[in-house]
Amino acid sequence: MSIGTTRTPQEYEVLTGGGAEAAELQRRGLSRRQVLRRAVGLTLLVASAEGTYGALTMLYPNLKGQFGSPIQLSPTDKYVAAKQADFVLDQRGVFYEPKAKSYIMHLAADPTFLLSGGVLQNFLDSENWVKDKDGSYWLSLYQVCVHLGCKVPFRDDCNSFKCPCHGSHYNIDGEYIDGPAPRSLDRFALIFQGGNVIVDTGKLNNHIGRPVASTRVLPLPFAGTPKEGVCAAQ
Ligand code: FES
Numbered sequence: 001m002s003i004g005t006t007r008t009p010q011e012y013e014v015l016t017g018g019g020a021e022a023a024e025l026q027r028r029g030l031s032r033r034q035v036l037r038r039a040v041g042l043t044l045l046v047a048s049a050e051g052t053y054g055a056l057t058m059l060y061p062n063l064k065g066q067f068g069s070p071i072q073l074s075p076t077d078k079y080v081a082a083k084q085a086d087f088v089l090d091q092r093g094v095f096y097e098p099k100a101k102s103y104i105m106h107l108a109a110d111p112t113f114l115l116s117g118g119v120l121q122n123f124l125d126s127e128n129w130v131k132d133k134d135g136s137y138w139l140s141l142y143q144v145c146v147h148l149g150c151k152v153p154f155r156d157d158c159n160s161f162k163c164p165c166h167g168s169h170y171n172i173d174g175e176y177i178d179g180p181a182p183r184s185l186d187r188f189a190l191i192f193q194g195g196n197v198i199v200d201t202g203k204l205n206n207h208i209g210r211p212v213a214s215t216r217v218l219p220l221p222f223a224g225t226p227k228e229g230v231c232a233a234q
Contacts, residue, residue: 063202067099067100067101067201068201068202069200069201069202070198070199070200070201070202071099071100071198071199071200071201072193072196072197072198073097073099073100073104073196073197073198073199074196074197075195075196075197076132076192076195076196076197078095079095079104079106079138079197080092080093080106081093081106081107081108081109081136082106082107082108083107083108083111084107084111084112084159084172084218084219084221085159085221087154087156087159087172088156089154089156093105093106093107093108093172094106094154094172096143096154097199100140100188100199100201101142101143101144101201102140102141102142102143102188102199102201103140103141103143103154103161104138104139104140104190104197104199105138105139105140105141105172105173105174106136106137106138107136107137107138107139107172107173108136109134109135109136110135111137111218112218112219113217113218114216114217114218114219115215115216115217120217123215123217124137124217126207126208127173127187127205127208127217128140128187128188128189128190128205129173130190130191132192138190138197139173139174139187139190140187140188140189140190140199141161141173141174141185141186141187141188142185142186142187142188142204144186145163145165145168145181145185146168146181146182146183146184146185146186146206147163147165147166147168147179147180147181147182148165148166150163150164150165150166152168152170152185154172155231157231158221158230158231159172159221160172160177160221160231161174161185162231162233163179163181164233166179166180167179167180167233168180168181169226169230169231170184170185171218171220171221172218172221173217173218174186174187174208175208175211175216175217175218176209176210176211177220177221177226177230178226178230181210182210183206183208183209183210184208184209184210184211185208186204186205186206186208187204187205187208188200188201188203188204188205189203189205213225
């Protein structure tokens with residue numbers, strides 16, 4: 001029997017004894033093969049969307065408040081500023097923050113810089129120095145040695161950072177002094193918010209090279225020129 005496409009599902013059931021579902025398909029002019037194809041297509045679409053979502057979640061996990069994202073640290077007054085020669089770990093000038101895997105450096109106002117004018121300002125800007133309204137300066141230094149990745153401790157007895165693995169040596173602002181490291185320590189972006197220090201561990205500046213005499217920002221922690229063994233291994 002020929003089945004017209006203009007019949008209602010009810011008419012079709014009466015005429016053919018078939019189900020309403022079949023009648024509806026017929027009314028719409030869809031074959032079972034087409035319906036099957038559409039169902040398979042829809043299933044594949046859903047599976048593909050789920051797969052894409054899963055992959056994106058793995059690639060871009062929600063890091064809010066964790067390493068790899070902005071991390072709120074303590075109120076600014078915890079980080080007591082100090083002159084370069086007076087830094088003592090976790091007491092004044094330099095503070096270790098394990099959550100941010102970084103050292104917060106707070107240099108007291110009017111530091112002795114080796115550069116001046118526009119040249120100094122360019123270095124400060126490009127090297128993530130943050131000037132506070134009281135004239136002091138802040139930095140957030142990533143704890144990882146840029147030689148082969150050991151954690152670099154701050155040594156009070158050296159007034160600088162000295163890597164225990166192969167001896168790379170960095171000034172209090174992370175500037176390279178000596179040793180096998182190819183560049184200065186990397187820095188994170190640092191801002192203030194609601195009276196707290198925020199370190200954005202998703203923004204790493206790893207483009208700070210080895211300074212030479214004419215580009216060094218801070219004086220060395222000892223007299224003379226950089227030389228191996230100034231701060232002996234412990
Ligand atoms: S890993 Fe620090 S000097 Fe080699």
